[in-house]
């Protein structure tokens with residue numbers, strides 16, 4: 001679909017990705033691609049490859065009028081039934097606050113039963129905005145942001161060129177929480193490889209405790225072809241965790257080290273994981289650890305390799 005012609009269909013720069021929990025949301029393409037990928041960060045991520053190889057996925061902020069047009073097209077289709085919207089792509093929070101406020105206003109005016117608007121955010125998108133701006137966005141109905149911590153260990157973040165510090169990530173999550181915006185933080189099991197597995201697990205658990213995000217989710221690393229991480233593996237510079245037992249051990253250490261006041265809804269429901277978990281921390285910490293330890297003894301409880309996905 002050409003972005004410049006009169007349209008009856010919503011615009012999508014495919015492929016698009018959304019969190020598993022946003023399966024019933026209307027997806028609105030507010031930005032395309034990822035600003036961090038455009039800066040050459042995140043050596044494990046498919047956005048890194050897309051930015052270099054798929055011209056349609058190069059990072060850009062769409063004109064507000066085009067986004068508003070998509071909201072109007074969506075209204076004609078889903079007007080009264082829609083309850084949730086997710087703003088694509090990888091960091092729609094980079095949009096300047098006055099424009100985001102126009103978008104949020106149009107969303108809530110167009111869909112009378114709308115309860116939630118969410119998006120992905122890089123931590124610098126949050127830190128760049130003032131407390132007042134974040135408060136305005138919350139007031140206007142931005143209810144939830146998804147943030148990729150990836151690791152709470154600085155050596156791991158530097159290894160994958162995340163381009164931010166652990167402390168900045170913690171500060172960003174706390175800042176969004178203070179403004180009343182819920183936060184869903186994601187980390188990647190296996191991102192430190194064999195060499196950094198223990199410190200990745202321990203420090204990620206500690207960072208999760210300090211952030212005290214609303215939701216905390218773990219994915220398991222799946223190597224994307226043609227990423228710098230893929231190259232590092234081929235050159236022998238990064239040794240993957242290959243056994244489910246190693247992955248579960250890392251997950252166990254991580255959960256053991258999450259000392260959050262809570263309540264933090266913890267889940268590993270992403271298709272990349274071997275063991276789907278759900279619980280609320282700190283209340284369910286021991287039960288989660290028991291489930292992990294049982295799975296370490298009984299591999300039949302694990303998702304088969306063939307059923308795992310990005």
Ligand code: SF4
Nearest residue numbers: 034036037042045090
């Ligand atoms: S991991 Fe997230 S922030 Fe980094 S390039 Fe991928 S989508 Fe962007």
